[in-house]
Amino acid sequence: MLKSYLPALVFLVLGVGVGVAFTFANSLLGPKRPNKVKSEPYESGLPSDVRKSFRFGVSFYLVAMLFILFDIEVVFLYPIAVRLEDIGTFALIETVVFIVLLAIAFVHVWRRGALEWK
DSSP: OHHHHHHHHHHHHHHHHHHHHHHHHHHHHSOOOOOTTTTSOEETTEETTOOTTOOOOHHHHHHHHHHHHHHHHHHHHHHHHHSHHHHOHHHHHHHHHHHHHHHHHHHHHHHTTTTSOO
């Protein structure tokens, strides 16, 4: 049983080891020139002195939701692409229907101007 988990365990140990090694190397070899601007909090492309009442435009959230929606398409298509020969023709037809529906949704969103950044 341990042999089946050994490759995953080696991969995990190597991943953590490389991450720790790079972090340690950065702290030793990286430049250390702190100043006031570098130590200020900064997130999402906006300085931290933005008022609490600041609001993002609706187009920002719409583009973010559309990105997630069309990104999830890949999550559903990848397993089908890998095992299509085993699943059969029915899965191929369902996948084509899924892609056509997503294409229709994409064209609809595009024509409504939701992808234009204002």
